[in-house]
Amino acid sequence: MNDVNEPVRYQLLDDVALLIVDNPPVNALSHGVRRGLKENLARALADPEVAAVVLYCEGRTFIAGADISEFGHPVVEPDLRQLLDALDMADKPIVAAIHGTALGGGLETALCCHYRVALDIAKFGLPEVQLGLLPGAGGTQRLPRIIGPEKALVMMTTGVPISAGEAHKLGLVDQLVNDDLLSNTLIFIREKVARGQHHSRVRDKQEKLLDVAPEIFQQARHSTTHKMRGFLAPEYNIRCVEAAVTQSFDQGCQTEAELFAELMAGPQSEAQRYFFFAERQAAKVPNIDVNRSKRPIAKVGVIGGGLMGGGIAMNMANAGIPVTIVETSSEALQRGLNTIRKNYESTVRKGRISDSVMQQRYALITGAIDLNALADCDLIIEAVFENMAVKKELFARLDGLAKAGAILASNTSALNLNDIAAVTQRPESVIGLHFFSPAHIMKLLEIVRCEKTADDVIATCMAFSKRIAKVPVLVGVCPGFVGNRILAVRQQQAARLALEGASIEAIDRVLYDFGFPMGAFQMADLAGLDIGWDSDNCDPSDIRDRLCELGRLGQKTQAGFYDYDDRRRPTPATLVSEVIADCAVLKGVHRRDASDSDILDRCLLPMINEGAKILDEGIAGRASDIDVVYVYGYGWPRYRGGPMHYANSVGLSKVVEKLRKLQSTTGDIFWEPSPFLVNLAERGQRF
Ligand code: 3HC
Numbered sequence: 001m002n003d004v005n006e007p008v009r010y011q012l013l014d015d016v017a018l019l020i021v022d023n024p025p026v027n028a029l030s031h032g033v034r035r036g037l038k039e040n041l042a043r044a045l046a047d048p049e050v051a052a053v054v055l056y057c058e059g060r061t062f063i064a065g066a067d068i069s070e071f072g073h074p075v076v077e078p079d080l081r082q083l084l085d086a087l088d089m090a091d092k093p094i095v096a097a098i099h100g101t102a103l104g105g106g107l108e109t110a111l112c113c114h115y116r117v118a119l120d121i122a123k124f125g126l127p128e129v130q131l132g133l134l135p136g137a138g139g140t141q142r143l144p145r146i147i148g149p150e151k152a153l154v155m156m157t158t159g160v161p162i163s164a165g166e167a168h169k170l171g172l173v174d175q176l177v178n179d180d181l182l183s184n185t186l187i188f189i190r191e192k193v194a195r196g197q198h199h200s201r202v203r204d205k206q207e208k209l210l211d212v213a214p215e216i217f218q219q220a221r222h223s224t225t226h227k228m229r230g231f232l233a234p235e236y237n238i239r240c241v242e243a244a245v246t247q248s249f250d251q252g253c254q255t256e257a258e259l260f261a262e263l264m265a266g267p268q269s270e271a272q273r274y275f276f277f278a279e280r281q282a283a284k285v286p287n288i289d290v291n292r293s294k295r296p297i298a299k300v301g302v303i304g305g306g307l308m309g310g311g312i313a314m315n316m317a318n319a320g321i322p323v324t325i326v327e328t329s330s331e332a333l334q335r336g337l338n339t340i341r342k343n344y345e346s347t348v349r350k351g352r353i354s355d356s357v358m359q360q361r362y363a364l365i366t367g368a369i370d371l372n373a374l375a376d377c378d379l380i381i382e383a384v385f386e387n388m389a390v391k392k393e394l395f396a397r398l399d400g401l402a403k404a405g406a407i408l409a410s411n412t413s414a415l416n417l418n419d420i421a422a423v424t425q426r427p428e429s430v431i432g433l434h435f436f437s438p439a440h441i442m443k444l445l446e447i448v449r450c451e452k453t454a455d456d457v458i459a460t461c462m463a464f465s466k467r468i469a470k471v472p473v474l475v476g477v478c479p480g481f482v483g484n485r486i487l488a489v490r491q492q493q494a495a496r497l498a499l500e501g502a503s504i505e506a507i508d509r510v511l512y513d514f515g516f517p518m519g520a521f522q523m524a525d526l527a528g529l530d531i532g533w534d535s536d537n538c539d540p541s542d543i544r545d546r547l548c549e550l551g552r553l554g555q556k557t558q559a560g561f562y563d564y565d566d567r568r569r570p571t572p573a574t575l576v577s578e579v580i581a582d583c584a585v586l587k588g589v590h591r592r593d594a595s596d597s598d599i600l601d602r603c604l605l606p607m608i609n610e611g612a613k614i615l616d617e618g619i620a621g622r623a624s625d626i627d628v629v630y631v632y633g634y635g636w637p638r639y640r641g642g643p644m645h646y647a648n649s650v651g652l653s654k655v656v657e658k659l660r661k662l663q664s665t666t667g668d669i670f671w672e673p674s675p676f677l678v679n680l681a682e683r684g685q686r687f
Contacts (some may be wrong), residue, residue: 008036010043015051015193016186017044026064027057029105031076033067034083041086052189053094055113056182061100062122063109068131071264071273080105080137081257087112088138093192093199097185098122098173101161108139111146114199115192117185118164118173125161129233131276132269132639136260138203140240141252145205146171149212149241153220156237157228203249212245230515231639232268267649271641275631278624278642282473283462286621288455290462295405297464301326301374302381303394305336305367308411309383311439314340317364318440319468324366324373333367340365343440375401379464381433383411386532391415392423399424407457409433414480417450428454431461434481435470436633444633445470446481471632476619483629485614486643489606489670494520495543497602499584501591504561505572510599515637520603522570525560529553541586546579605659608647609674615687616676623687644687652681 007023007030019040021027037055044050057063066080078086087094087109096102096110098118103125110116118124126135126143134140135156144152147170155162167173177184192199217238224234236259243255263269284290298321302313305327316323327333344358353361366373374380380402382394391410398408408430410420421430432448445465449458458474465472475482494507498521508519518526529544530553538545547553547560554560555568562570584591594602611626620626627642640646647655656673663671673681680687 006036007032008040010040012047012050013186015049016189017047017050017053018182019044019053019055020058021056021063022058024059026061026101027059027106028065028067029063029080029083029109030067030070033063034078034080038078038083038086041090045090045092050092051193052092053090054097054182054185054189055094055109056097056185057099059100062096062098062102063106064101065104065106065127066137068273068276072270080108084109084112084137088201088203093189095174095185095189095192097181098124098164099181101125103161104128104135104139105137108135108137108142111139111142111202114201115174115189116172117175117177117181117188118167119181120164120176120178122164122167123161124164124167124172125159126156127159127161129157129228129231129237130159130272132231132233132266132272133263134233134237134240134256134260136256136264138253138256140237140256141244141249142202143172144241144244145202145208148208149245150216152244153216153238153241156241157220157224157234209245217242230637232266233263233272236263268639271639271645271649274624274641274645275627275638278627278645279471281622282471282625282628283466285458285462285474288459288462290459292459294460294463295378295407295456297321297378297407297460297467299323299377300379300381301377302383303371303374304383304385305333305339306383307339308435308437308439309381310336310340310343311437311441312381312383312411312435313365314343314361314440315435315468315470317361320364321468322364322366324368324377326368326371326373328369330369333369337365337367371397372401374398375403377402377406379407379409381409381411383435386412386415388415388419391420395420395430396423399426405429407431407460409461411435413484416479417448417477418452421450421452427452429457431457432477432481433461434483436483442633443469443471444483444629445472446483446629446633447472447474448481449474449476451477471628473625473629474621475625475629476617478614478617478619482614482620482626483633485619486607486610486626486630487634489610490603491520491524492670493602493606497594497599498543498580499587499589499591500594501584502594502599503572504576504580506594506596507599507603510596511603513596514600514604515640517635521561525554525562525564525570527554528556529560541583543580543583546583547576550575550579552576601658602662604643604646605655605662606670607643608655609659609671609677611644611647612674612677612680612687616674648686652677652686653684656681 009020011018021033023033044053094113095115095117096113099122101123102110104127107124126139128135164176168176175188220238228234240256243252300316300321300323302309302325305325313323313325347353348355348358380398410432413434417432421427430450431453434446436442436444447461462472480488497507498504504521508521511519530548533548538549552559555564558564561576563573564570614620623644626644630636630642631638636642656678659671659673
């Protein structure tokens with residue numbers, strides 16, 4: 001008897017047994033699914049009436065992988081390999097009917113079937129590398145046997161799925177269909193049975209493994225070293241494909257199992273798996289159903305056509321949403337539109353989009369020099385320069401002209417949004433949408449909830465961010481919100497370390513080696529040293545003020561903390577060392593050397609401490625939200641999970657101990673651990 005609540009159901013359709021996986025939301029291979037598939041497969045194989053088996057999934061997708069939430073816990077049998085061995089050894093033909101996404105263990109399961117029939121909109125991938133893993137159920141050995149090692153290396157080291165069309169061309173899919181997947185799969189398998197032909201198994205295919213050029217492994221290493229610096233998993237995936245070429249199938253599976261176990265037990269995969277759920281958690285807001293009571297957003301307005309406004313407008317156009325940019329003059333507007341056009345042209349040149357896609361997107365962007373052009377917009381995003389008086393005046397005007405129900409958003413990265421909302425008659429419709437530069441590329445969107453922002457406005461913006469391919473994190477109002485507030489304390493310490501005698505190259509190297517894409521001073525040079533610089537009030541003992549006075553504004557002037565050549569490569573500047581030494585004298589700072597571990601502690605501990613204060617104040621709802629901000633907005637290495645996960649892995653007591661030591665040696669209140677952090681540490685808890 002079939003129980004409708006069982007994650008796998010059995011159905012006999014004449015001579016074909018149907019194994020139906022029904023484990024929402026993504027049919028992951030949880031224990032119940034593995035057990036159900038194994039038992040029902042045995043039933044089908046034992047039934048003399050059954051000539052063939054179809055593996056089919058209910059819901060939105062084929063099996064999207066192993067159940068990641070089971071990782072890190074003892075495995076309950078049957079494990080995935082036991083299930084797949086049973087499929088592989090079956091003496092009746094088995095076909096996987098695939099829709100949605102066949103990912104990871106899902107694709108590995110399909111690879112153990114004799115045939116694969118797929119809807120033409122399905123996708124196929126081995127994304128384990130993104131979880132710090134490798135396909136651990138034979139996928140590393142079977143996939144190269146079908147599509148060849150070179151293509152398998154790309155799929156496994158990037159984790160990016162391929163389309164059903166490509167999978168069909170590569171031989172991964174035997175038949176593509178455009179509708180009625182189940183009926184077409186039944187026709188397919190009955191034909192195969194009727195022909196009485198031999199049903200070959202993937203493990204026995206060898207052809208694609210012959211005469212493999214050794215350079216493909218070198219190329220794969222070269223490409224991943226560059227793109228995934230610091231990540232262990234890409235190299236392990238490559239080793240498995242090498243094993244597929246140089247070892248027997250069984251030995252290769254053994255190699256795969258050993259390397260998989262090593263990655264699974266290591267800190268990188270633990271951090272990446274944590275981050276997988278952190279990202280999904282961030283999209284949820286306690287007490288607000290983000291899927292309900294949303295305001296429709298059909299047209300967007302952006303005020304300001306500079307770097308930020310232009311990037312935001314591109315973001316909208318890329319998602320197919322019409323957008324109007326408003327500038328103060330036709331010259332400024334034209335400049336902004338030209339920059340957008342150039343950005344699109346460069347994307348076309350790089351082969352990322354076609355010319356016609358570019359034309360479609362560009363056509364969605366219109367320009368105006370009159371704010372009234374935004375009267376019919378559902379969402380208006382202000383991206384003008386950071387000046388409270390200007391923003392207040394703008395919001396008061398917007399309030400008067402925007403249609404009823406329109407959401408008024410500011411892209412401010414630091415100003416008090418409650419004060420901005422207060423100048424309008426609709427503070428419930430005012431919110432912060434803090435994009436990160438370049439806005440059409442960076443994934444993070446800090447959604448800033450003001451005191452009076454209505455729940456449906458928050459729900460709308462959370463859902464909207466998914467539409468424009470952003471990762472949203474809801475935060476509260478405070479100077480710098482979550483990301484910039486935490487960054488400020490790190491930058492402050494980096495400058496202090498430099499004053500005390502550590503070289504800026506050493507500080508940047510330590511941060512780069514930790515996994516950041518660049519160090520504190522390279523980052524400052526990239527952003528521009530003159531952000532917030534007041535040329536009328538220069539402090540001669542302040543390094544930044546001094547550099548700005550010298551016209552060293554960062555990369556844009558080819559000189560900042562470093563000198564830059566035409567290709568933006570930095571070299572240390574003696575002049576900067578002299579300025580720093582002079583500032584140290586003026587401030588009376590005693591100069592000494594700092595070890596790499598001192599530098600790291602002094603840069604990272606304040607971030608953790610500030611994160612704790614942010615949690616205590618309720619500015620962020622969850623520690624994992626802070627981690628999502630840091631990984632997506634500031635280049636914190638994903639394999640270290642984010643600052644709060646990192647603190648957990650170091651141990652909160654250790655963090656408190658180090659902060660207290662710094663406080664006593666420096667006598668600086670800056671190092672005082674947050675009471676919230678101390679409390680957690682004393683109770684032996686984690687963030
Ligand atoms: N295990 C457990 N839960 C999973 C999961 C998985 N493999 N994949 C998705 N989920 C959960 C998510 O956590 C989320 O839960 P929530 O609603 O409670 O937050 C829910 O399913 C929906 O996921 P998304 O929000 O991501 O839904 P989308 O529709 O945007 O995307 C997807 C669907 C493309 C399937 C995406 O979820 C995805 O990429 N999942 C991960 C796929 C993956 O990495 N598979 C490999 C797993 S490792 C493996 O198979 C090892 C093997 O080789 C041994």
